[in-house]
Amino acid sequence: MSAPAATSGPTDPTVRPRRRAKRAPAVRRVSAVGPLSIGIVTLWLSIIVLLPLAAVVVKSLDGGLDQFWDAISNRQAVAALRFTLIVSLVVTLINAVAGVLIAWVLVRDQFPGKRFVNALIDLPFALPTIVAGITLLALYGKDSPVGIDVSFTQTAVALALLFVTLPFVVRSVQPVLIEVDKDMEEAAASLGASGPTIFRRIILPNLVPAILSGCGLAFARAVGEFGSIILISGNIPFDTQVTSVYVFKQIESDAPISAAAVSVVLLFISLVVLFLIRSLGRWGARHER
Amino acid sequence: MKLRNRISFVALTGVVLALGVSACGGSSDDSSGSSDSSGGGGANLSLVAYSTPQVVYDEVIPAFKKTTAGADTNFKSSYGASGEQSRAVEAGLSADVVAFSLEPDVTRLVKAKKVAEDWNQNQYKGFVSNSLVSFVVRKGNPKNIKTWDDLLKPGVQVLTPNPFTSGAAKWNLLGGYVAAGGAKDQKAGLAYLDELLSKHVKVQDKSGREALQNFVSGNGDVLLSYEYEAITAQKKGEKGIELVQPQQTILIQNPIATTLTSKNPDKAKAFVDYAWSKPAQEVFASWGYRPVNQEVFDEHKADFPIPTDLYTIDDLGGWSKVNDELFDPEKGAVAAIENKNGVSTEK
């Protein structure tokens, strides 16, 4: 299949329609998805995702808006939220860059043991979080064999999150990189463009949706992560305590409404961040063309 | 696909399947692995307990089944963190017998009408085992820690789980509280906790087991824990740690109860009675739990020295009072200390 990489036709709302000289003017674009498919997907997502989350929202409002507000303006809650969001963003950015690099090497490069390396990428999240936690503690804690002791610091939380979110951007970019059409690269090369230029101008724009997709997943995972962070972070309130642990605390202290409220806020903020990430991609894609 | 790849794929799948289907018995660290509710004949009992006494019940349950009262019973057991288990039963997890690490986890079920209000009207007040808040130090006790005041010596780092993420961890702080005279003078007790938490406790893990893991990994000089945790850990091969018993401390009491929702209340009662009986209490003692059965306790006097200054939760007015005044996440005194300390680390 050699559909040119950059066109998606008029059905893609992010691209201004291209005029093609040879196209018959009155072609009716057949939609690949009918109302039935849309309905099924909506129903599926509603039952599996929306329903439980709606229950959380309802629970958070069980005590009225006052209690909701008290719960989310609690100083510890705010500190935990702020720390969670910042560290997740930082980790996402780092793994975005690293992810593209690793995906590139895995797809375009050849070296012995590549299969093995490729297989390793998914292991961070097949591992139970407690094992990841113990291992990270052993590696980056007091008795560290590599001499790094960052236990109970924010760096430790970042390290744990980097480990856990590593696969996302890599795996998102890989399938796209495999499908990318090399015609344009070859053309640009034959016109004298340098490697980095070709990468930046031709390949990267095609990877943007995939990168953003992976970033979205990585960010969402980072804000919700719980088990692997716990041992090495020390859960110091106002310092290394993440929102998921704060929520856990509230539940354990028989304050489920407060837990639900903080979760709702985190969810909402994540929604906004994800929306921004996707919009950024659309804006970027539009202006590249 | 290529033959070579097809073969390797099949081989790999075979390995995975072999793991699952393997019939080798192997050694059992979790011997009550498979549920043995065989369906036909016999009463089905489910035990919902907190995680540490699993080693005890793994022995007590088979022993109970050998008695006349327990013949013809099938057991399902569930172990997890005390608070989580209690909440699960509240949310509908079926249970005939519940055993938790502190009383409020049963009180929650009384409120939810799953356990009778008179659950603790018996000679044991509803408790099946006791323990003490103790210190765990490195082998040889290099920092020479013996009393609660030693914890406040400059440079001493103390590990204790967060009392808000682990209800059972409240015992640890209460130990220090009563040692500083909190039973009579709340101010004194709180002043002690303030200094302990502000200057010597840098980190509070999610649970006792995790705090121990952290300690064993080289962090901290002393871990606040329970006597039976340390003894069980040592029995299970944890080296390099030593148990030190302060002479002033609080008595940890672990409750057991039958549920109102039980379908076999008589058998459930029989099991609880058995748990109080000599043979079962012996098993408790062997794992470091202080028996409530006086006869068994007397036999093991040497293993369980009684501290000179022993307090109970009743000396503090009971759990509801303590939970409200000290551990309320919004208004409690310990929460206030935590918040105050946070000001310096808050960014």
Added chain:
Amino acid sequence: MSAERPGLRTSRPARYTLRFLALGYLAVLLLIPLGVILYRTFEPGIGEVWASITTPAAQSAFQLTLLAAAIAVVLNTIFGVLTALVLVRGRFPGRRFLDALVDLPFAVSPIVVGIALILVYGQTGWFGDALENAGIQIIFSWPGIVLATVFVSLPFVAREVAPVLREIGDDQEQAAATLGASRWQIFWRITMPAIRWGVAYGVVLTTARAIGEFGAVSVVSGHIQGETQTLTLLVEQRFQNFDLAGAYAASAVLAVIALVTLLAMTLLNPRKDET
């Protein structure tokens, strides 16, 4: 397609630098921890490891984990591909909202996921009475575990396939339509082969996530020995009981399952020389 052509040619030094950077990052972040885990797992010896993964508890945990993961993978693959198609090729009001919904599953802390499910399907939950009357138990039984697993592993296939769909464009699909092909034919003959790698990686990620889930499953499982314990819960239990070796051994099983899935996916794809 573009397998044979080299495309962008990188100079030797550039290629080595990139390789070094990528592998270096992976080594530090991934390989070393993995090494520690492998070392700790096999330290007691292969015999011990085998024994601790063949106990009755481990076997039942293994089966439950596989069951939940299999159901989650099948459901999330079918609906995931459909979702990707709808989100990329469809145009309808509310599309952005649906798009956002797909990522939400793991922005929620795992404990809250479990509690949310209890709020809906539990004894006192929204559907509690209806379920009880029908005699169906979801929470504290295997269906609850499956639900939790489906929830947390939902986004992957959709998110892996969507960018590929966007990349390849729908020209060929349109062409086929004008030639009279039915929707199903278009999908199966043209779309599916093109998104194959996206689906494959999506399945791999879904599997890894499904078998590795702990928090949400922990809340809804009830921890009933031999019945509602997954491998991750077994790992936690062994950790609690000071059986670290056993915990590592059970984790090794999880790692192997993830590995097998990946190798299976790459072997089943004739394009294996692309990776």
